[in-house]
Amino acid sequence: MNKAILASILASAAISGNAVAMSNTPDPAPEPTAAPGKVVRFIAVGDTGTGEDGQYKVAAVIKDICASRGCDFAIGLGDNIYEAGADSTSDIQFETKFEDPYAELDFPFYMALGNHDNSWLIGGDGLDNDKGDVQVAYHYKNDRKSDKWHMPARYYTFTAPANDINPLAEFYALDSNPLAAVADADPEYWQFPYREKQANWFNLAIQYSTAPWKIAFAHHPYLSNGKHGNAGMYDGFPGAGVIYRNFLKDNVCDRVDLLIAGHDHEMQWLKPTDSCGKTGHMVSGAGAKTRELKDRERNDAYWQADGVLGFFYIELEGDELRGTAYTVDKVSGEYQAAFSQTLQRQ
Template sequence: MNTMFFKALALGGFTASFALAESVSFIAIGDMGTGGDKQYKVANAIENLCQQKACDFAIGLGDNIYEAGVDSSRDDSFQSKFEQPYAGLAFPFFMSLGNHDNSHFASGGGLDNFKGEYQVAYHYRDDRSSDKWRMPNRYYHFTAPLGSEEPLIDFLALDSNPIAGGLDWDYQYWRKPYTKKHKEWINRTLSTAEAPWKIAFAHHPLRSNGLHGNAGFYDGLAGSGKDWQNLIKETICDKVDVLITGHDHDLQWLKPSRDCGKTFFIVSGAGGKTRSLTNPDRNPAWWQVGDSLGFFRIQIESNQFTGEAYVVDAESGQWELVYSHAIMKP
């Protein structure tokens, strides 16, 4: 493996817990569940990397199973698009839902949120081939190190699709009441979160230089994703350290914006598909790349957050570290 990297330094309903450690290391990967060769190449790169560096778990950023989710908790796609591609990885994946996970159609309209419930139900099957898939609810909270009574990080897995996506036919996923319920849960969870680091993750970004763009103007449509934008600004901005998302099939590490306080943004949606950056100047970035498979590895130790971006060649499977950035809490 040829390794090239650049370093930068800047100052700046459900609970699961996990063993006391001096640091926490995890993989951030999204838009991966194709079951195809590209997903396997990224999975192999993660396996090789995690033989060299610590990896405690992964967070899945949605579009877990393309193109239209699953039809039951026993759907064969759980095997072909998750268990088999990641068979070489022993750590858990904490998953969130994307628009393709909640859709009947390959277009990923996200209009059938009941389908996401099957992915929650898979978490509770006791006859799975592994226990890697973790999704105890559509949105949930866990802490790390996994099992510690003095956690270093609070994680909030959010459910963006009923809020950022289209209008669902089922009243329990109607945007306004669902947003209200989700907002109450986020506020309640953060009010008792005592870890020094706080990380939220979901599928839809607040900020993105990729095709879908920023919430409130997704895909060039004024008002698209506006409720998600408002929810994040009211509950997450300046209250968590980083919002990590997928949806755009590229890799981005974006700087904090004036209207979101200290919170910075990572987009890691290149776990199985690729796409160009359509407007790399839309939001200020520390680093970004399109047209490449890849993922982020993040390590938090004491008051330092270190992110590493890895790209994976779609033909050869060769992988390399292309960017590393450290952020210190004051």
């Protein structure tokens, strides 16, 4: 795609996806309460973009579960196109690693960006965030196979139920990669100014939210018992991801009910931790790949599983969050509801 055209698209995206409050915005609403009778059901799945058998197996199970339980949408937790992202909006990988595997799913996917989507020298280095901009531009492509892919900007919000003037939930898609990776040569993605820009956007968005439930999602986790570990200590290196960790601690923690991430290829439902207040944590990075947990005792967990594919099914109703972890055998494709629990909004 011509760079000038891409720049124009992304400039429009920044306005439509990121500018949620203007100077004439009214005073923040009082603490919202959940209206009775509204239900929001969604899938949380990450690290999906292989186009291989595991992704298709998980998609088949999602189809079954949504047929029986109902689904409004899915959130995609990054690493949407392995191993090194897409080169243009016409890249065939959008079809082979998203459109085709999910062809039989008839609901929106709200996508976040991962390190593999922003690759430069090697797949997953996360050093070229301009590469990730292609996935934002794909949102605006007119001749896509479907309109399922939603990524109007690198970070953005949406509410559910859709088009409801009194939504039950607001979702915040965060752009973790520029803050969690080492660096980027493009000044647009230098870490400290990008952190401030995204923080200002988030603070305005959550300040004026009228939804009782608030859920953030991104690729990189705040907490994880997997290989990559906790923010600020990613992959065992002191300071790795510390800018992202501080962004979350200063802006997101204790202000959202749940932070859902991928990056590690296991299933984890982790308990709130003092450093992040009331916020709960999920890692759902087993949408196409599997891996073994690195340290099961690193963070307290309600439940965790490794060596299996899977996803979370989450249902919000009133002040209740009902979550189910579905695991999928990577060989047979057989699945089970491996863990379920109900939590109350705090």
